[in-house]
Amino acid sequence: LGGTFDPVHYGHLRAAVEVRERLGLGEVRMLPSANPPHRAEPAASAEHRFEMLQRATSCQDFLVPDDCEMRRTGPSWMVDTLSAFREQSPHASLVLIIGQDAANGLHRWHRWECLFALAHIAVMRRPGAASDYHGELQEQMRKRRVDDPASLTRSPAGSVIPVEITQLEISSTDIREKAEAGRSLLYLTPLPVIEYIRQHGLYAC
Numbered sequence: 465l466g467g468t469f470d471p472v473h474y475g476h477l478r479a480a481v482e483v484r485e486r487l488g489l490g491e492v493r494m495l496p497s498a499n500p501p502h503r504a505e506p507a508a509s510a511e512h513r514f515e516m517l518q519r520a521t522s523c524q525d526f527l528v529p530d531d532c533e534m535r536r537t538g539p540s541w542m543v544d545t546l547s548a549f550r551e552q553s554p555h556a557s558l559v560l561i562i563g564q565d566a567a568n569g570l571h572r573w574h575r576w577e578c579l580f581a582l583a584h585i586a587v588m589r590r591p592g593a594a595s596d597y598h599g600e601l602q603e604q605m606r607k608r609r610v611d612d613p614a615s616l617t618r619s620p621a622g623s624v625i626p627v628e629i630t631q632l633e634i635s636s637t638d639i640r641e642k643a644e645a646g647r648s649l650l651y652l653t654p655l656p657v658i659e660y661i662r663q664h665g666l667y668a669c
């Protein structure tokens with residue numbers, strides 16, 4: 465599960481738990497993007513974002529913050545991250561987990577066609593983002609679609625599975641705006657994350 469995690473919130477965490485259960489995944493690695501190429505620079509440093517991820521997941525050993533994109537220089541291309549995983553685990557079934565808003569823009573990711581050779585893709589439904597694919601992406605999503613999670617174990621990569629999850633209308637953008645306005649963040653993200661934001665004065669104007 466890649467993301468900016470600026471900051472991590474219950475939308476990410478609950479989604480990770482439900483997708484893992486639904487697809488029978490061993491673990492979910494949460495990969496903060498050090499230099500996200502497709503969006504504005506994150507408000508918090510990669511180190512702060514990783515620290516918040518660690519605090520949010522410390523009670524769960526199957527949610528694993530992974531700083532591999534932070535240890536590389538240059539843009540954080542997902543295709544490079546998955547290639548590294550594939551080298552470590554040549555035959556494992558790998559699943560790239562993304563929300564519907566991210567999936568709709570997949571054709572703008574660096575070498576996006578290569579992603580299908582490296583992993584399956586699980587697309588999580590997200591409030592405010594209907595499925596909206598065009599052109600070659602639409603064709604790839606259509607022909608690769610499966611609905612039975614068991615089929616992901618039959619090959620290491622190449623299928624696309626939509627996953628229904630509890631719809632939580634929480635976003636990092638909203639959390640940053642609330643923090644800046646001095647409003648409460650309670651129950652949007654775990655308490656240790658809220659405390660970390662306050663201690664370090666993150667997202668304050």
Ligand code: ATP
Pocket residue numbers: 466467468469470474475476479561562563564565566588589590591632633634635636637638
């Ligand atoms: P921002 O508002 O800064 O873009 P965000 O809340 O969208 O933050 P990201 O770090 O951009 O969080 O998201 C990482 C991944 O998690 C993306 O694939 C995104 O679609 C997915 N995601 C984020 N929030 C939710 C949510 N509430 N429900 C389902 N998926 C989510």
Ligand code: MG
Pocket residue numbers: none
């Ligand atoms: Mg986002």
